Amino acid sequence: MSSVEIVLSGLLISALRSATPLLFALLGECLTQRAGRINLGVEGQMLVGAASGYGATAFTGSPWLGLLAGALAGALLSLVYALLTVPAAANPFASGLAVWMLAFGLSAYAGTGLVGLRIEGFEPLAWGLTPSIVLALALVPLIGLWLYRTRTGLRWRAVGESPETARAAGIRPWAVIVSAIAVGGLLSGLGGAALSVDYTRTWAEGMTAGRGLVAVGLVIVARWNPWLALPAALLFGGAEALSLRLQAADSAISAHLLHTLPYLTSLAVFAFTCLRLGARRGDGGAPAGLKAVFEH
Amino acid sequence: MDDGLGSAALREIGLSAAAFIALSALFFGLIGREPIAMLGAIAEASVGSGYALGESVLRATPILLCALATLTPARVGQMSVGAEGQLYFGALTGTGVVLAFPQAPSVVLMPALLAAGAAGGALWALLPALLRVAARVNETISTLLLNYVAALLVTWLVYGPWKNPHSQGWPATIDFPDAARLPTLWDSRVHAGLLLALALAVLLHGLFTRTRWGLVLDILRSNPRAGQQAGLSLARQIVLTMLIGGALAGLAGIAETSAVQGRLQADLSNGAGLSGFLVAWLARGNVLRAIALALLVGALLAAGDGLQMSAGVPSSATLVVQGLLFVAVLGVGGWRARAMASRRTGAVDV
């Protein structure tokens, strides 16, 4: 293999590795937004997922239990968001931020005992892949097919477009919305656990560093389509992998400056998507129920 | 915007307070602490002594400015969470002025660094404002992402080009010369930034409630289309309010750097941005209420360090309590909103 191929193949794997936690959160938030709710608390859900996942792995020795614990923690936390926005009618943006704030505190609190603990993560598979990467990649077609080709997926899409119409068709919108929020929580928690247990194998306060927020923005870039979640997540992952490589190659450029690359890339793509969506007269694929939230 | 203090509002405040105390008690119970004792310890650590009071006010100052930074764009319907990033960037530009002219006399340096801080914060707010106006980019997401970028820029400078080669502990810039340090008040660590924050708050309150500009903002927030018919420009006001908000947060950043830390270092905000958002939310757009609430939240957070020493509870417990406050207020407010809506239409929304 030529050196270019080596660099490139390594880059793809690095990008995948970096994108995986984000991909989980992205798929989760995609489903939540498809049901018409935008949950900024994804960042918080990832954080509690990271903390619980790390703790569970440290205490049981099993990274799989860690992923499970993280997923459950994320789902539990998402129920706070569900309680605030479904039976009560609190502002969805503020509710997400409140969940984030709460989760930051909870994960920092629980995490004080975790700093310095070491874990054994997953055994790596072929080509530098790990089980969490494979799981994330498998979820993309599963969720995509489920959303577009099954009846429940159709009902979720209907609720996201118009809860009133769905109700008139005999669906119970609140059940769908709560499920979507919970599934979003499950997947973000899973993503957080994948971050701490698999990607970095450490715990640090606030370690998700905005990945959850990036996920919320990238859902729009992915046009609410689970199939497009993979390339969208790779945008961020690729930028991060690239910045790590540049940092290793040329230590003259500060790691911190390079670290802004993933955020700036995500923001740029997000802004570009909003511009294109605004220019078109149609809906651009947004669930109609979300538009009122965005165009306040 | 809620300017009234009628019986309904009082009832909501009471219910929120009750929910908050209940949730906090639950949390303390879960972590194996006696709830009443904990609440007492928090009160003690926040207002129990002159020192504690000073620390609370100190903590509250940047929170108040960040709350104002959130409130101002909110007057025209913008939900910006960018105070954190604007704070960092203001600290960055203000520090730049100090590092460029370390020998300058205080009478020149002090206003210069404050102005630079305000300008830096305003600049950092300009980008999301323009994105919103030109491309309908949702300002909540854009400001949140930019917060991380601003913090990273500060970290870069502090670890890199501006690093003080003689610093012992964490990387930081050189210490600010005395001419660049905001004076403190009353023998405590409370600094003149507080006076600045209070003065600006009162000024903003007057502008929002008494002037034509405040009326323009009210109209655009209530119905942009109606405002358009009256010849008012939503785009212009979005940019203006974001610039003002950014300037306020930038002031918070440079004030914190100049008065409290005495040099630029990473992680200088201590979460003031998000706490400021919480305060702005609790205050429902009323500046005077934001002053009181900033003191409340500042006291709560300042108690964290005290708690760590007296009760052996990690200071992050107060972060949890802050989150519970936000959740309690949102829950009670949301529940009442739902009750009012269903009474009006008879149909449950979902």
Next chain:
Amino acid sequence: MHIRLHGISKRFGQVQAVDRVDFEARPGTVTALLGENGAGKSTLMKLLFGLHRPDAGYIELDGQTQLVDSPRTAIRFGIGMVFQQFSLIGSLTVRENLALVLPQGAWWIGRGARRLAAIDRHLAAVLPEIDPNARVADLSVGQVQSVELAKVLLLRARCVILDEPSAVLSPTEAQQLWRSIRQLAERGLSVVLITHKLADVRACADRVSVMRAGRLVGDVPAGDLDEAAVVRLMVGHAPDKVRTPLPRDPAARVRLWVKAIRAGSLNELSLQVHAGEIVGVAGVSGSGQTELAQALGGVLPVQAGEVILDGERLRAPRYSSPTSAKLAYIPEQPLLNAVAPDLSLSVNLALKRVAGLSFVPDRRQLERHASALIARFDVRPPDPRALAGWLSGGNLQKLVAARELSESPAVVVACYPTMGLDITAAAQVYESLFGLAREGSAVLWISEDLDDLMTHAHRIAVMLDGRVVRVLDAAETTLAELGSWMTGSGVRPCAKSA
């Protein structure tokens, strides 16, 4: 299905929406549920469909008392409802919309699904001219309504409730609708037609039940219908006679001249309105009527062409020049477009003058000015500090009228000014508009009610695809002629727009 409602009542907050109503719909008949806006007819049927629960009374289906607690239950019983809005999901295909409402079904609806085949067969039988893969958002309004009916039939409904179906249809489409309704009845279904239009009743109803203010006030067979009596039942008193406008002065000067403007979907639209003249604008929805109003009101930027008022060119925004201020603009849906609901009446009434207020405005002066206007235009509640969002539809229109019409404007542009208003409120709106015409203003009036236009306007401009295709004399035209121009079937090769 034989449906009987006994003693049904429902209260929303302060309002008694439905008050001890006994209602009956028999199989094989079309029952028109007639009443003004706000009379409670929609609410009554929503109670039957399970969207709300009644506070009192019970529902009897085919002789058995049943509890209808959700739309799911109603559908199971065989009750289907076709709504005005919120009925189909635009971004989904026709097939997907129908698949959505099937009560049971295989979980897989991708390629090769059996349930979908059943839907396709049904569509082929009932709606052969529509492609099941078409997105609902791409269909015309009439087609959407046909899909709605197909959906309801798919569920083997034995009772079909239609909520104001003809509100947005052209005359031709309305006739097709009436035919479909009669066909449903002939198949043995019981059909309930909610409407406020006598034309619907005349065309296809067997019985008429009249509601007013939540109560059922009349129940008569449709055959020997005394229309004046029915209107009296609907309104509660003899309808106010709106004074007809003065006949048009042929020598009156042109006050509003729209010259080949291009804005939004408007495509080189030209129009003239003379002093003292009322020009109505008719068209199927989406022809650009709203954009015309918005362009004149200064809300939609005009890219080409000119708008000339009393000989001077109009510039947007409206309040920037004295000329522009002489144009009164009453937009459609006032709550959405013309008022700031969270602010007081006095601020809303001063909206035009905000840019010119002093730095610290004198609020008390604003309130005094507002009180005078409120009294003059009879806005309720008469409190300048009341919030605009509290006002009812009729009072909102009066508020907007007070702001726009109080200073003798040269031109008035009114866009659907009476939509959603009851007869009395509508009459008040007409009085102010036509009063101004009598005084010499030029009135451009966009309306969906062709009967109203033919009665009160001098000329009617028909719009289609963003331009005026024909201007007809209101006194001499017919519904059929209007209808054919609205749908484009009346266009002759050498016809020119006025």
